[in-house]
Amino acid sequence: MQAASESRSPLELRPPAAKVTREIHLDERKPAPDSEHRMRNLKLILSYDGSEFSGWQVQPDTTTVQGTLASAIGRITGEKVLPQASGRTDAGVHALAQVVTFVTESSVPTANFVKALNDILPASVRVLEVAEAAPDFHARHSARAKTYRYRIGRDAICPPFLARYVWHYPYPLNETAMQRAAPLVEGERDFTSFAAVDPERGRDGELATNVRRILSSHWERNEHEFVYTVRGSGFLHHMVRNLVGTFILVGKETLRVDDVTRILEARNRSAAGATAPGSGLYLVNVEY
Numbered sequence: 398m399q400a401a402s403e404s405r406s407p408l409e410l411r412p413p414a415a416k417v418t419r420e421i422h423l424d425e426r427k428p429a430p431d432s433e434h435r436m437r438n439l440k441l442i443l444s445y446d447g448s449e450f451s452g453w454q455v456q457p458d459t460t461t462v463q464g465t466l467a468s469a470i471g472r473i474t475g476e477k478v479l480p481q482a483s484g485r486t487d488a489g490v491h492a493l494a495q496v497v498t499f500v501t502e503s504s505v506p507t508a509n510f511v512k513a514l515n516d517i518l519p520a521s522v523r524v525l526e527v528a529e530a531a532p533d534f535h536a537r538h539s540a541r542a543k544t545y546r547y548r549i550g551r552d553a554i555c556p557p558f559l560a561r562y563v564w565h566y567p568y569p570l571n572e573t574a575m576q577r578a579a580p581l582v583e584g585e586r587d588f589t590s591f592a593a594v595d596p597e598r599g600r601d602g603e604l605a606t607n608v609r610r611i612l613s614s615h616w617e618r619n620e621h622e623f624v625y626t627v628r629g630s631g632f633l634h635h636m637v638r639n640l641v642g643t644f645i646l647v648g649k650e651t652l653r654v655d656d657v658t659r660i661l662e663a664r665n666r667s668a669a670g671a672t673a674p675g676s677g678l679y680l681v682n683v684e685y
Contacts, residue, residue: 435502436500436501436502436532437500437501437502437503437529438498438499438500438529438530438531438532438534439498439499439500439501439507439510439527439528439529439530440496440497440498440527440528440529440530440534440536441480441496441497441498441499441514441524441526441527442494442495442496442497442524442525442526442527443462443466443482443492443494443495443496443497443522443523443524443525444492444493444494444495444522444523444525445462445491445492445495445521445522445523446491446521446522446561446562447462447486447487447488447489447490447491447492447675448489448491448521448561448562448676449521450462450465450488450489450521451488452485452486452487452488452490453482453484453485453486453487453495454485455467455479462482462486462495462522463479463480463482465518465519465522466480466497466514466518466522467479467480469514469517469518470499470501470514472517473503473505473510473513473514473517474501474502474503474505475503476501476502476503478499478500478501479499480497480498480499481497481498481499481535481536481537482495482496482497482536482537483495483496483497483536483537483540483543483680483683484537484540484543484632484680484683485634486678486680487634487635487638487675487678488675489561489674489675489676489678490675490676490678490679490680491562491678491679491680492679492680493679493680493681493682494525494680494681494682494683495680495683496536496540496683496685497536498530498534498535498536507527507528507529508527510524510527511524511525511526511527514527534685536683539685540631540683540684540685541630541684541685542612542628542629542630542683542684543628543629543631543632543680543681543682543683543684544626544627544628544680544681544682544684545626545627545628545632545637545678545679545680545681546624546625546626546678546679546681547564547624547625547626547637547638547641547673547677547678547679548562548563548564548622548624548677548679549563549564549565549566549622549623549624549625549641549677550563550564550565550566550567550621550622551566551567551570551621551622551623552567552621553567554567555567560676561676562676562677563622563676563677564641564673564674564676564677566645568649569649570623570645570648570649571647571648571649571650572616572618572623572648574647574648574650574654575616575623575644575645575647575648576615576616576617577654578644578647578654578657579614579615579616579625579627579644580614580615581614581654581655581657581658581661582611582614582627582640582657582661583611583612583613583614584610584611585608585609585610586608586609586610586611586661587607587608587661587664588607588608588609588633588636588661589607589664589665589666590639590660590661590663590664590665590666590668590669591633591635591636591639591640591643591660591661591666591669592607592633592634592635592636592639592666593633593634593635593636593639593666594666607633607664609629609630609631609632609633609636610629610630610631611627611628611629611630612628612629612630613626613627613628614626614627614628614640615627616644625637625640625641625644626681627640635672637678638672638673638674638675638678639666639669639670639671639672639673641673641677641678642669642670642671642672642673643657643660643669643670644657644670645670645673646670652670
């Protein structure tokens, strides 16, 4: 007679598998079978104080909004991502509702992303919303219009708590002349005179056109500030700040109102005014 152990099947002779336990992190939750390894395109609405950042675009050895956000996303998902914005704001420029997209395999719910990112990001950057987007949606390439606002502080003394968020200009200005000049840039025009000296390039590295369509352009008095608001299909690098710098010359009466049209037609950066400081500029919203 065979021993009882010899009559067991090979499976019964195997020792039980060791039970493995480990901490499940936020980005490791197992997705549903039909969504496993599914790439998600997430759209973020971001608000930030640009005062202490060297602009949006990641740069070596300096703090940028893009780099700070990418690091925070990486801590949550374990992925190396480079989030893309609707536009690259410069050093000191602020955003009320910047739109950002990035692709991830993470299954973290969108609501959890908002909380987790805001727990990691500095107080100067806040994620207002995270939503699923179509695979072909891109924060920059899908944009149809943007609105920018530029704030000029007009009081003799600028409060210290406001200094980083306006261009303090207490000197005499003909504000009425500036209000008359602003609509002259509306319509589809070549804005070479108001573009940064460094030319922009398209997706394939070719020089991009400097033609843009401005939908509205106006100045208004807001108690202690004189505020410029411009909405357009797109904007060149430094374009809004160069427009403001030129309107300031109209306000100083160094230029006449109709000189704005002449400057547009010149298509020459040296014909326009100096670039206004970044502190007064805000990206207000992006339309799709």
